[in-house]
Amino acid sequence: MLKKWYRLDTAALIFPAIARKDWSNAFRVSATLIEPVDQEVLQRAVDDMRGRFPSFFVTLRRGFFWYYLEESDLPVKVCEDSAYPLTYMGNRELRQNCLRVLCYKNRIAVECFHSVTDGWGGSVFLSNLVAHYLELKYGIQIPREGLLCDLTQPPPAEELEDSFLKNAAEVASGRKEEKSYRLRGTREPNGFRTLTTGIVDTQALLDAAHRLKVTVTALLAAVMVESIIGMQNDRLPRKRQRAVKVTIPVDLRRLFGSRTLRNFSLVLNVGADPRYGDYRLEELCSTIYHQLCAYATPQNMAAMMAANVQPQKLVALRLAPVFVKNLVMDIVYSRIGEGGGSLNISNITGLPLPEVITSYVKRMEFIIGPQRSYPNNCSVLSYGGKTYINMIRNIRESELERRFFSRLVELGIPVEIECNRRS
Amino acid sequence: MYCVRCGVRLQDGVESCPLCETPVWNPEQSRKEHGYPDHYPLAQKESGLPFAVSLTVICVMAITVILIVCLRLYGELRWGGYVLGGIALFYIVAVLPRWFRRPPIEVFIPADHAAAALYVLFICLHTGGHWFMSFAFPVILAGCLLLTATACLLKHVRGARLIILGGFLLGLGGFTVLVEFFEHLTFGTPMFLWSLYSLAGFAVAGGFLLLSGLIPSMRASLEKRFFF
Numbered sequence: 001m002l003k004k005w006y007r008l009d010t011a012a013l014i015f016p017a018i019a020r021k022d023w024s025n026a027f028r029v030s031a032t033l034i035e036p037v038d039q040e041v042l043q044r045a046v047d048d049m050r051g052r053f054p055s056f057f058v059t060l061r062r063g064f065f066w067y068y069l070e071e072s073d074l075p076v077k078v079c080e081d082s083a084y085p086l087t088y089m090g091n092r093e094l095r096q097n098c099l100r101v102l103c104y105k106n107r108i109a110v111e112c113f114h115s116v117t118d119g120w121g122g123s124v125f126l127s128n129l130v131a132h133y134l135e136l137k138y139g140i141q142i143p144r145e146g147l148l149c150d151l152t153q154p155p156p157a158e159e160l161e162d163s164f165l166k167n168a169a170e171v172a173s174g175r176k177e178e179k180s181y182r183l184r185g186t187r188e189p190n191g192f193r194t195l196t197t198g199i200v201d202t203q204a205l206l207d208a209a210h211r212l213k214v215t216v217t218a219l220l221a222a223v224m225v226e227s228i229i230g231m232q233n234d235r236l237p238r239k240r241q242r243a244v245k246v247t248i249p250v251d252l253r254r255l256f257g258s259r260t261l262r263n264f265s266l267v268l269n270v271g272a273d274p275r276y277g278d279y280r281l282e283e284l285c286s287t288i289y290h291q292l293c294a295y296a297t298p299q300n301m302a303a304m305m306a307a308n309v310q311p312q313k314l315v316a317l318r319l320a321p322v323f324v325k326n327l328v329m330d331i332v333y334s335r336i337g338e339g340g341g342s343l344n345i346s347n348i349t350g351l352p353l354p355e356v357i358t359s360y361v362k363r364m365e366f367i368i369g370p371q372r373s374y375p376n377n378c379s380v381l382s383y384g385g386k387t388y389i390n391m392i393r394n395i396r397e398s399e400l401e402r403r404f405f406s407r408l409v410e411l412g413i414p415v416e417i418e419c420n421r422r423s
Numbered sequence: 424m425y426c427v428r429c430g431v432r433l434q435d436g437v438e439s440c441p442l443c444e445t446p447v448w449n450p451e452q453s454r455k456e457h458g459y460p461d462h463y464p465l466a467q468k469e470s471g472l473p474f475a476v477s478l479t480v481i482c483v484m485a486i487t488v489i490l491i492v493c494l495r496l497y498g499e500l501r502w503g504g505y506v507l508g509g510i511a512l513f514y515i516v517a518v519l520p521r522w523f524r525r526p527p528i529e530v531f532i533p534a535d536h537a538a539a540a541l542y543v544l545f546i547c548l549h550t551g552g553h554w555f556m557s558f559a560f561p562v563i564l565a566g567c568l569l570l571t572a573t574a575c576l577l578k579h580v581r582g583a584r585l586i587i588l589g590g591f592l593l594g595l596g597g598f599t600v601l602v603e604f605f606e607h608l609t610f611g612t613p614m615f616l617w618s619l620y621s622l623a624g625f626a627v628a629g630g631f632l633l634l635s636g637l638i639p640s641m642r643a644s645l646e647k648r649f650f651f
Contacts, residue, residue, distance in 0.1 A: 416433075417433055417440070
């Protein structure tokens with residue numbers, strides 16, 4: 001029987017092309033339960049997810065013209081977690097499964113290759129997995145509301161659609177952006193990723209953001225930009241400096257009313273140029289908040305989508321073999337894909353989960369790996385009155401984390417720090 | 424427990440702040456519950472073997488076709504000898520290292536030069552030339568020594584990259600003079616027609632790199648101005 005297969009969505013096309021021998025674009029969502037995880041029950045729960053979430057149980061295949069996702073024959077085996085999150089997901093693994101389910105003590109983690117879905121899709125999958133695990137383990141009934149789906153039903157077509165194609169504008173916006181300051185440091189040996197988690201009270205964060213009349217995302221971006229400007233000041237004279245911008249993914253589902261579980265987000269680069277003068281935090285907050293408001297409109301986003309969708313429609317590009325496309329996409333990504341921002345701040349907010357789940361799950365987290373050319377990244381998820389700010393890096397130096405979290409403390413937001421480093 | 428420098432709250436049992444490395448002193452310290460296990464993943468390096476196998480098959484097919492065509496048409500190799508030699512050289516230089524996970528450069532650079540020397544010797548004998556021992560061999564030998572020495576130094580000596588590259592450029596300048604000298608001996612061309620210019624260029628670039636490597640302040644200043 002012919003296996004079911006899926007075209008990569010517009011955003012997903014880039015990820016196989018830009019992968020390296022020691023780097024691929026993946027992310028992790030995890031939930032920490034109140035009790036240790038039963039690996040056998042979790043395996044059963046994972047197996048039961050296949051019918052409702054077929055687009056997650058796939059392998060990455062290379063066609064002559066394009067990559068595609070094909071239904072996987074192999075089960076996704078629950079494994080023990082590693083010393084660091086987001087270990088390298090290589091071609092060999094992606095040819096078997098693009099999804100990992102890991103557990104350690106009380107924690108269930110799902111790691112996913114970015115061509116399959118984005119952070120929101122991963123959160124939906126994890127929420128359903130955890131809900132089903134709790135049902136199997138404790139025999140409870142969890143109402144299918146919010147993010148939770150009926151696992152006995154097949155997925156509706158709109159969950160599998162490429163919403164970029166449906167919502168792209170006719171006219172594309174330009175892609176050109178000034179290069180941002182690039183963070184650098186001493187690479188960790190053996191691909192180790194240091195994860196520093198800052199746990200803050202969500203209400204304290206909201207209060208601080210409201211005091212500065214901005215959103216939480218704008219506040220965190222402003223503190224991050226201020227920290228990076230400080231690092232750049234120590235390193236370079238003003239005339240040699242570059243703009244400092246952070247890349248913020250915008251979930252397009254709310255803007256365009258989409259229910260897709262494939263990738264459907266675009267990134268905005270926001271920040272300030274320290275060559276023009278010094279900025280106070282209030283000024284950074286204001287400028288970043290207004291940049292976000294100005295750019296994250298449906299019209300602008302649709303025009304940005306068109307810039308990604310239109311090249312796909314060019315006959316010459318469509319007819320080019322996949323290795324030629326890889327080369328072109330790699331060059332485009334190197335020149336404009338990562339240059340616009342110094343790091344990502346990816347914020348998942350408002351996971352609507354039934355109350356019965358929240359009494360079993362004490363913590364949820366979202367982690368993105370370092371990008372190909374810059375060493376730090378930041379991801380944020382709020383759950384149960386706490387906000388988990390995960391800063392990951394593949395370098396030794398913790399200067400950025402120190403500046404960022406210390407600044408939050410100075411703003412009157414208590415921060416608790418956890419780290420996966422052992423010495 | 425809080426870090427006295429950053430002001431952040433720390434996990435129980437940590438010995439130093441993960442952000443600023445400031446040591447934590449706590450007489451009532453309990454053992455730390457770590458959030459991640461000790462277990463490290465197995466290295467997942469992509470193998471170059473499938474590519475090596477494909478190229479080997481292609482080379483074998485090309486050799487077979489050329490042999491059949493030449494022997495059928497002429498009963499001897501003729502032009503096929505050059506092509507076969509070229510394929511063999513390509514295989515040794517580009518494909519053979521792919522069979523190894525970490526190809527040893529100390530072996531492969533001399534092997535590549537030996538293969539090149541054999542190919543050139545074949546061309547010399549086939550065309551009835553007398554220039555191999557007086558020109559091609561010493562030039563290839565000198566190139567081999569220069570490249571092997573540079574590659575070995577880069578591989579084994581840490582923290583002296585600029586000095587090694589500076590030395591390599593100076594050596595390259597000397598190499599061009601040597602090439603012209605053997606050209607003069609073998610073919611009777613005028614001595615030092617072009618090589619002194621290239622020597623001057625390489626000497627300036629090499630000297631600059633050597634100085635940058637030897638003077639840390641100069642290196643830091645260059646790094647600041649030209650980082651990308």
